[in-house]
Amino acid sequence: MITSPTLVLDRNKALENIKKMSSKVSKLGLKFRPHFKTHQSLEIGNWFKEFPIDGITVSSLKMAKYFASDGWESITVAFPFNILDIKEINALASKIDLRILVVDSESAIELDKNLTSDVSVYIEIDPNYGRSGIHLNDTEQIGNLILAVNNSEKLTLHGFYSHAGHSYKCRSSNDIARFSKPIIDSLSQIKNKYDLPICFGDTPSCSVLKNFGAIDELSPGNFVFYDWIQTQIGSCDPKDIAIAMKCPVVAKYPSRNELLIHGGAVHFSKDHDLLESGEPYFGQVVPTLNKGWGKPIEECYLKTVSQEHGIVKCSDEFFSDTEPGDLITILPIHSCLTADLMGTYLTTDDERISHLSEKRI
Numbered sequence: 001m002i003t004s005p006t007l008v009l010d011r012n013k014a015l016e017n018i019k020k021m022s023s024k025v026s027k028l029g030l031k032f033r034p035h036f037k038t039h040q041s042l043e044i045g046n047w048f049k050e051f052p053i054d055g056i057t058v059s060s061l062k063m064a065k066y067f068a069s070d071g072w073e074s075i076t077v078a079f080p081f082n083i084l085d086i087k088e089i090n091a092l093a094s095k096i097d098l099r100i101l102v103v104d105s106e107s108a109i110e111l112d113k114n115l116t117s118d119v120s121v122y123i124e125i126d127p128n129y130g131r132s133g134i135h136l137n138d139t140e141q142i143g144n145l146i147l148a149v150n151n152s153e154k155l156t157l158h159g160f161y162s163h164a165g166h167s168y169k170c171r172s173s174n175d176i177a178r179f180s181k182p183i184i185d186s187l188s189q190i191k192n193k194y195d196l197p198i199c200f201g202d203t204p205s206c207s208v209l210k211n212f213g214a215i216d217e218l219s220p221g222n223f224v225f226y227d228w229i230q231t232q233i234g235s236c237d238p239k240d241i242a243i244a245m246k247c248p249v250v251a252k253y254p255s256r257n258e259l260l261i262h263g264g265a266v267h268f269s270k271d272h273d274l275l276e277s278g279e280p281y282f283g284q285v286v287p288t289l290n291k292g293w294g295k296p297i298e299e300c301y302l303k304t305v306s307q308e309h310g311i312v313k314c315s316d317e318f319f320s321d322t323e324p325g326d327l328i329t330i331l332p333i334h335s336c337l338t339a340d341l342m343g344t345y346l347t348t349d350d351e352r353i354s355h356l357s358e359k360r361i
Helices: 011-027 040-048 062-068 083-093 103-114 139-150 165-169 173-195 203-210 228-232 316-321 335-342
Strands: 006-009 057-058 074-080 098-100 119-126 155-162 199-200 243-253 257-260 285-288 303-307 310-314 325-331 344-346 351-356
Touching: 006 199, 006 310, 011 203, 040 062, 057 062, 062 074, 062 083, 074 285, 083 098, 083 103, 098 103, 103 119, 103 155, 119 139, 119 257, 139 155, 139 173, 139 243, 165 203, 165 228, 173 199, 199 344, 203 228, 228 344, 243 335, 257 344, 325 335, 335 344
Parallel strands: 006 344, 057 074, 074 098, 098 119, 119 155, 155 199
Antiparallel strands: 006 243, 243 257, 243 325, 257 310, 285 303, 285 325, 303 310, 344 351
């Protein structure tokens, strides 16, 4: 019996999402290196083994070690090389095909000097996102970094890696197509200039685009679950979302048609979308069903979150039908963060599934 905030996983929906993305990548003749930062689960990782996969992508060395312990032999750490991680890099690189991101000549030289095993590297390209990597138009710095890697003793240049995270600002599939085309064109030019593979992967672009130019590998991650923001971006339909939060109703406030739930920022995160009014909201309410959940309920959403508290704005009908002690179901804005905060899953078949960040009390 659920008595506290619980992250519920629909296994069938997740498997269908994996199957759909894997089939798309295969039909395009590309390599699939899915990002596991969203689910961070050995069990869910094993679901991917039913499909053609070239390797996996993670966001930290801790995560790489976790999945390597379960037999994954080719892992990209999609975070720029940090010299303080060199001991862990050496330990892991001696056991698996470990791929590291480098973003400048100095870090590549430092990495090479401190390695005890050979390592493959990607040069990270910034597709005008402004987060990390060399800007895609900075051909001088790209050339210098290629030279530094080629002159090293223990580094092998695998290719380029690029993540267009700013695709999350799109609000329709047409927006995604218009947003992605110049990025794909620029990356294709880089591929043609240097004749090196390119790995690319944000879930909106990978879900919507049908043509990836000269790109060789795709590494999306959020698609395994999707989430409410992906429906607003245009990446998926609400029916594709594979996880939802079930939260207890604690109190009712008739004067404002709002519910107090146990479910706050430590469960959902503070990632939000915006209402038409410009006000933030933190999740979308859906009907609670015996084995999952239903379609989104209009005018019902997670209005505010503090640490443990959540306030849900309700339609008249939903407010009238809901009482303290009930469970309500909310689709999270950002499934990656919600899963990381919750640290475990309960499937719609009442099976407990682990997570790297599993909370033990």
